[in-house]
Amino acid sequence: MKTIIIGGVAGGMSAATRLRRLDEQREIVVYERGSHVSFANCGLPYHVGGVIAERSSLLLQTPETLAARFALDVRVRHEVMAIDAAAKTVIVRDLTTGATSTETYDDLLLAAGATAQAGATSPGMPTHTLRSVDDVDHINAVLGQSGASAHVVVVGAGFIGLEAVENLLARQATVTLVQRGNQVLSPLDPEMAGPIQQALETAGVDVRTGTTIVGASAGFVILSDGARVRADLVIEASGVRPEASLARSAGLRIGPTGGIAVDARQRTSDPSIWAVGDGVEKVDHIDAEPTLVTMAGLANRHGRAAADAIAGTATTDAAPALGTSILGVLGLTVALVGWNEKRLQAAGRPHRVVHTHPSSHAGYYPGAQQMAMKLLVEPETDAILGAQIVGRDGVDKRIDVIAVAMTAGLTASGLSRLELAYAPQYASAKDPVNLLGYVAENAKTGSTRSLQWHELEAAMATGAVLVDVRSSAEYQTGSIPGALNLPLDELRERHTELPDAPIVVHCQVGQRGHTAARLLSQLGHDVRNLDGGWLTWSAGLLAAANRADSASRVSAIR
Known part of the structure; x- marks a missing residue:
């Protein structure tokens, strides 16, 4: 049997190595369009900032090591140009030589991921994404040439954009952050995002919400609010879209989100083709509808599941996606799971809101840090619909506890009854997660309106x-x-x-x-x-001021 895998990062390599452990006799060929496979793409911004000093640390495996350990035939700089599902063949182009060949398969796995949104700059302006080792090499080259006086414009204030900003500041670059929406980190609700924008501005970042790039010339970019901003480099981080062109041209079903539609075992509409990763639809945990969640953890998990299905050993279906996420920026930790309030309001879904501001551990023990926590609850069932946390220490473990609670079907009030580890340097006797549960229970019973x-x-x-x-x-x-x-x-x-x-x-x-x-x-x-x-009201007031500033920018250009 021969399996071809298209895409050699995250989901693709997870599937390839798992499949080899299940089937020693199978021929497994991996085609990767880029120059590297199995690299740590989540670590790319931190190499720019020098946190990860050695470039080699990002390269987890090479075609040679994968061949030696797993007997995988991994071919970098090879792009699959077309799929003939009826004939079970693919056309492959060697990007180094330009030669093309037709290869057969018994099973095919699509793991091409997602594609960065197109930027809006003029030719001649250095513009890069932060999605590959080659991208990082180009960015470091520009920063090296510009020295400490580098001026960089980052487009997009999402996870990758904010990671890029933090690491550019570590290189002493002057940074302008351009965000089309009216707040940074749009998955957060406004009152939770306000402190992040404040931290960025305190660090010297020129944050411009409600703004886009409309042109570039002579080392400057032109913004939609009329500003002319110096730029030695533009980093495009405004989002991604599913890479589904191969699947579409092969006649595979594309879902309503634009991602490749798969069943609970990652199989596409063609029984011999599977798909995993950022280009594939997931099932949303909250409403069971198709959704896009671009997370490395899901890509790796689904790659393993697809390998089990291909090998005929699968016993369980894929779990719905929660979208559990975390980000570190300028000393803050930001984490979220499930839906935000904006999405619930847009869907017309009833919900109850709980805000708390507990300490990361016992207040009497040195070093306690305050967190802002938000829990969203379904009034009728007391089900947890989502949560957001902004703080410093202890954010990661609390969001993971809530994610586990959601997966297990615990109610919001049930959080009060969780038995969690306690020592003064790690938590309080009433853990912040327990406190959320107490407040949720008070709201449920009506003891406090x-x-x-x-x-x-x-x-x-x-x-x-x-x-x-x-x-x-x-x-x-x-x-x-x-x-x-x-x-x-x-x-x-x-x-x-x-x-x-x-x-x-x-x-x-x-x-x-x-x-x-x-x-x-x-x-x-x-x-x-x-x-x-007071703290939540103040954060909301800050968010309202940021939105007003964003609106004034938009109004000025109209």
Whole structure:
């Protein structure tokens, strides 16, 4: 039997090596269009910044090592030009010699990944993606020629774009970040993304949201807001699209997302062809609909699953995709899983929101760092729909716990009952994940009613009274306009001073607000707690200011 694999990174190589372990007699040929296989593409930005000092560290395997260990026939700089599914052949072009050949197969695996979105610069401007070792070589060459005075424009404020920005700053480059949307890191909700933009601007990055590149000339790029920005280099990181051209021309079914449609065992509409990786549709965990999730972990997992299917040893179907993601940028850690609130609103899906701001470990133990956590819950079933965390230490383990909880079908309230590891330097006796569960359970049972940061203005406009239950000292450092200061410890004795009107209470992070809401409701007041307190409202205000700035840029060019 002969299996041809198109694409030699992540999913392709995972499939190839797994298939060899299952079948020693099979002929396995891998065609890779680029110059390298099995390289650490997620580490590419960090080689630019010098965090990964040795280029060789990115090259996990070579055709020679793969041949020696796994008896794989790996051919780099070979591009598959066409697939004849009926004849079970592919046409292959050697990019070094230009020669073409026709190769037969019994089984074919597509693992070509995704293609970067096209940039919008003029000819002559050095523009590169960050998707291959060759890209990194070109970027390092430009930075080396420009020295410490390099000016770089990064297009796209997603995961790759922000990683590029951080590592360019490490090279002392002057960086302009251009983002078409009205916020950085669009998978986050606005109040969670605001602190990231603030960190970028504090580090000296010129962040331009609501903006695109419309042209380039003489070492400058021209932006849609009319700005002329110096650029020795443009890094294109505005997103990817599925590489499905081969599949389409071969008559394979393409799904509604534009990705290759596969079944639960990674088989395409042709029984002899499988597909894995970023160019393939996944099944969404939340609504079971087709979705695109471009994650290396999924590509590797599905490559292994496809190999099992090809070898005839598969016993389980692919699990739905959660889209669990994490990013480190300028000392912050950003993580998310499932849907965000924007997507839930767009889908018209009912949801409940919980914001908390716990410490990464026990507050009395040195080095505790505050996190911002957001949990999205389905009101009727208490199911977890998504979560976002921004902080420093401890973010990674909390998002993974929530991802496992979602996979296992735990409810939001069920998070309160998880038994998690505790020692002062690692967590609190009430872990941040437990705290999310407590707040979710309070919301589910109705013991506390909450109000979101973006709902406060409308509530006050219709007569609600805002009561700040923090201490007088905290109130003096900053307060929400129109708030009355009535500290929690004085509330029981002084609640009669409050008007006969709906009350909204708030504290710094929401915990004292919950206590105040419970107290006042039992004393006969109509009261709601501002979810996430002052910190969430402040982050939302920052996000609103960023959106307004983005809108003004768009308005100016119209």
